[in-house]
Amino acid sequence: MSFFNKVFASVGIGAAKVDTKLEKDTLTAGDLVRGVVEIQGGNVEQKVDEIYLSLHTTYIKESDDKKYTVSAMIDRFRVAESFTISPNERKELPFSFQLPLDTPISIGRTKIWVQTGLDIKNAVDPTDKDYIKVVPNALISAVFQAVEDMGFRMREADCQEASYRLRKRLPFIQEFEFIPTSGPFRGKLDELELVFQATSNDQMEVYMQVDRKARGLGGFLSESLGTDETNVRVSVSKSDIPNLRSKLQSVIERYS
Incomplete structure (x- = not known):
């Protein structure tokens, strides 16, 4: 050369x-x-x-x-x-x-x-x-289907900088935001946010933020103070798929 x-x-x-x-x-x-x-x-x-x-x-x-x-x-x-x-x-x-x-x-x-x-x-x-x-794996697809069957529609999905509580290996999380358009939570919730964190191919943690709709003066005060939101974590696996809707719905009902 x-x-x-x-x-x-x-x-x-x-x-x-x-x-x-x-x-x-x-x-x-x-x-x-x-x-x-x-x-x-x-x-x-x-x-x-x-x-x-x-x-x-x-x-x-x-x-x-x-x-x-x-x-x-x-x-x-x-x-x-x-x-x-x-x-x-x-x-x-x-x-x-x-x-x-x-x-x-x-x-x-x-x-x-x-x-x-x-x-x-x-x-x-x-x-x-x-x-x-x-594309979503079978478990995430089942969660999406269960949430849709409850009357929610996905409004937005994006990767956001992760808070200290949710940060793992990566500096971001992917958030999925749903709004109730029909079903048992219409009029009760403003929105439902989901975050998935897989622990294996067959199991994951679902972090849900349940945002209650303001009802009355107390509701409006809660909304202004940010206390109308509840964060909850649910573990789900492939064995839960047949009963996933009832499992998630019972948790959401508890905080709606």
């Missing part, structure tokens, strides 16, 4: 190109993600220190009474360690990784993507970005 070729490589001129191909792009949290990373050598030989895949989304953060959107890395996975790619050489590297259980669902403004990067020392790293669709 001539001196000029070394300089060109170090600033990213003639750099390798990377493309990731996923076996499928619709998944549920906990699924095994499979695919292949294709690397095409550039005009010069380059040493690649590492190839990695990282999983990302965005969430809403609040500071000084202002809301803004920031990105967050959900996880990172190594595909390959150090190797050298020759000019115009083509490499294919298969990979697999498990989609984390706390990966949010693709709904509303929430987007999830896999980003591929080549770690090339002192160079402009070539990257590739692939969006995936994360």
Whole structure:
């Protein structure tokens, strides 16, 4: 390699190109993600220190009474360690990784993507970005169906900065906001907010915020003081699915 070729490589001129191909792009949290990373050598030989895949989304953060959107890395996975790619050489590297259980669902403004990067020392790293669709698993789908059967309609879903009480591995949680449009809670509740935190593939904690509707002077005072909201946690598993509506409804009734 001539001196000029070394300089060109170090600033990213003639750099390798990377493309990731996923076996499928619709998944549920906990699924095994499979695919292949294709690397095409550039005009010069380059040493690649590492190839990695990282999983990302965005969430809403609040500071000084202002809301803004920031990105967050959900996880990172190594595909390959150090190797050298020759000019115009083509490499294919298969990979697999498990989609984390706390990966949010693709709904509303929430987007999830896999980003591929080549770690090339002192160079402009070539990257590739692939969006995936994360759909609810059987347990979350059953909760949604139970809530809908009670007369609620989803009004909004978004990833928000997590409070200290709900913060786990990630700095955000995904909130699902429902309003009662019919059924036993119409006129009793203003809204119902749900947050899911999986403990395994078959079990999760459901955090519910039950927001009671103001009734009379006492109700309006409670609403103004913020005491009309009750936070409750319910553990559910796949074995609960046949009776999920009655289990959730009894809890909501207790605080409505």
